[in-house]
Amino acid sequence: DIQMTQSPSSLSASVGDRVAITCRASQSINSHLNWYQQKLGKAPRLLIYAAASLQTGVPSRFSGSGSGTDFTLIISSLQPEDFATYYCQQSYSVPPAFGQGTRVEIK
Amino acid sequence: EVQLLQSGAEVKKPGESLRISCKTSGYTFTNYWINWVRQMPGKGLEWMGRIDPRASSTNYSPSFRGHVTVSVDKSITTAYLQWTSLKASDTAMYFCVRLRSVAGVPFFDSWGLGTLVIVSS
Numbered sequence: 663d664i665q666m667t668q669s670p671s672s673l674s675a676s677v678g679d680r681v682a683i684t685c686r687a688s689q690s691i692n693s694h695l696n697w698y699q700q701k702l703g704k705a706p707r708l709l710i711y712a713a714a715s716l717q718t719g720v721p722s723r724f725s726g727s728g729s730g731t732d733f734t735l736i737i738s739s740l741q742p743e744d745f746a747t748y749y750c751q752q753s754y755s756v757p758p759a760f761g762q763g764t765r766v767e768i769k
Numbered sequence: 770e771v772q773l774l775q776s777g778a779e780v781k782k783p784g785e786s787l788r789i790s791c792k793t794s795g796y797t798f799t800n801y802w803i804n805w806v807r808q809m810p811g812k813g814l815e816w817m818g819r820i821d822p823r824a825s826s827t828n829y830s831p832s833f834r835g836h837v838t839v840s841v842d843k844s845i846t847t848a849y850l851q852w853t854s855l856k857a858s859d860t861a862m863y864f865c866v867r868l869r870s871v872a873g874v875p876f877f878d879s880w881g882l883g884t885l886v887i888v889s890s
Contacts (some may be wrong), residue, residue, distance in 0.1 A: 679860065693874060694874050695885070696877070698878040700814075706814065706864070712871060712874040712876070749813065751814075757828075758875070760813060760815070762813050763814075766805045
């Protein structure tokens, strides 16, 4: 099975900061990497699919990059509504594993 | 509008059986796999299994195979997750999720709000 590792596990940032979250796969997954946002007590929401494609309705301050084993989610200017937990997920093979999550907190 | 409407919270005792549901609407039910994802209290997301509503073919995570069953009723565009004997460790939120693919890359594009299952004696 493919393992997904995110870093950092948590971070503190201020409104307006640029935030980067990385995700590493245990083997190459091409561009089969998706990112989700989950706010406390809510269902996850798709942000980015296929490593770099922005889901409809997601603000353009979110972007994704990478291929193979290393991927990055960037929030270009953190907004108050962005404080949440972010998960990467590989869809290259079954089982489709999630990373452990990165919690973005207010500094 | 794509909607996945999950059944309400459940409180059960260890050893009891349970089936939770996910009623879908707004799209052609048989065109998209339905997946189930577990989230234990304060923890991350775990993929449990999936079903192709067209053929009722299934795949399960090794961690859940044999303990849960996923099924569908095409006539009412509803998916189910079932346990025959619950354990306290099944206490969690369970999400049903639609799987979509673009250019050969699958992703979870629509999520139900979740069903909270509490198993306690």
